[in-house]
Amino acid sequence: MTNAIEPTLRERALGAYLGLAVGDALGATVEFLTPSEIRHQYGELRDIVGGGWLRLRAGQVTDDTQMSLALGAAILEAGGWDLANIARHWLAWLKSKPIDVGNTCRRGLQRYGCDGSLESPFSDGDAGNGALMRVLPAILFAFRDPDLLSRCVVEQAHVTHNHPLSDAATLCFARMLADLLAGGYWRDKLAQLREHAKALVAAHRQFRFDPYPKRATGYVVDTVQTVLHAFFATDSFESCLIRTVNYGGDADTTGAIAGMLAGAHYGVGAIPARWLKRLDAEVRHAIERQVDGLLALQGA
Ligand code: MN
Ligand code: MN
Numbered sequence: 001m002t003n004a005i006e007p008t009l010r011e012r013a014l015g016a017y018l019g020l021a022v023g024d025a026l027g028a029t030v031e032f033l034t035p036s037e038i039r040h041q042y043g044e045l046r047d048i049v050g051g052g053w054l055r056l057r058a059g060q061v062t063d064d065t066q067m068s069l070a071l072g073a074a075i076l077e078a079g080g081w082d083l084a085n086i087a088r089h090w091l092a093w094l095k096s097k098p099i100d101v102g103n104t105c106r107r108g109l110q111r112y113g114c115d116g117s118l119e120s121p122f123s124d125g126d127a128g129n130g131a132l133m134r135v136l137p138a139i140l141f142a143f144r145d146p147d148l149l150s151r152c153v154v155e156q157a158h159v160t161h162n163h164p165l166s167d168a169a170t171l172c173f174a175r176m177l178a179d180l181l182a183g184g185y186w187r188d189k190l191a192q193l194r195e196h197a198k199a200l201v202a203a204h205r206q207f208r209f210d211p212y213p214k215r216a217t218g219y220v221v222d223t224v225q226t227v228l229h230a231f232f233a234t235d236s237f238e239s240c241l242i243r244t245v246n247y248g249g250d251a252d253t254t255g256a257i258a259g260m261l262a263g264a265h266y267g268v269g270a271i272p273a274r275w276l277k278r279l280d281a282e283v284r285h286a287i288e289r290q291v292d293g294l295l296a297l298q299g300a
Helices: 009-030 035-042 063-078 083-095 103-115 136-142 146-158 164-182 189-203 220-233 237-245 251-266 273-278 281-297
Strands: none
Touching: 009 035, 009 063, 009 136, 009 164, 009 237, 009 251, 009 273, 009 281, 063 083, 063 136, 063 251, 063 281, 083 103, 083 146, 136 146, 136 164, 136 281, 146 164, 164 189, 164 220, 164 251, 189 220, 220 237, 220 251, 237 251
16 A cells, blocks of 8 residues: 555546556556466566557557547536447447457447447357446446446446346446445445455355456456456555456456556555556546546536
């Protein structure tokens, strides 16, 4: 823990969103590698260096951050929650030939482009982490109202991902983030976050993350286990992110989700300056604008 003073709402919100982007940029370098491949190539990955299978510039982000920015832009443009506008923004993003896009996201957006439907039918193959990785702007918009939060979180998910495990994971993180943002803890902050994780595991045993099964794939169960394990086993933003991405696998996305949670918990002041400096400047400015816009939108 680098700052003992409780961060302000803006510092927590900015920490979550910049943390997401920093985790994406950091983890993308080792996406699809195994932990031992990472050890051979990097020792321990501790810096944003670009490269990876996408051959990124250092500080470049991928679909995780880009879909989040598109969601945030859609909320701000509409001045509120307009799911059709969100789907339009995502489809425009897909048509811009992004550097990467998940299969379920692509399929869902193509379906929307064909028939205009805003909900994908249930599919057993939709239990990827795509709905969770991009959910943050919906949380920043709706975190003060639990019913609105649940509705927004699930609606944005179902445009592309319609699966109970994806829903459960996305709602769990939304509730953790909402508590962190609101700052109204009914008990010790970490204990409260553990309660949310416990409730998720109680409802769906496959999310058990202790002992950690050491799978970090894009399957939402593996992703959530990796992030929750790393978050509760560490005590700083930096150590949480380093722990997370060095498991490899879907490392940009586990990094993004860990960055969102740890950023909201520790605040923007805990994100290492060397990582923030590396982050694509346009992305950083867009995030700063969106955080202020989304917090203002709900009259915070
Ligand atoms: Mn990605
Ligand atoms: Mn990914």
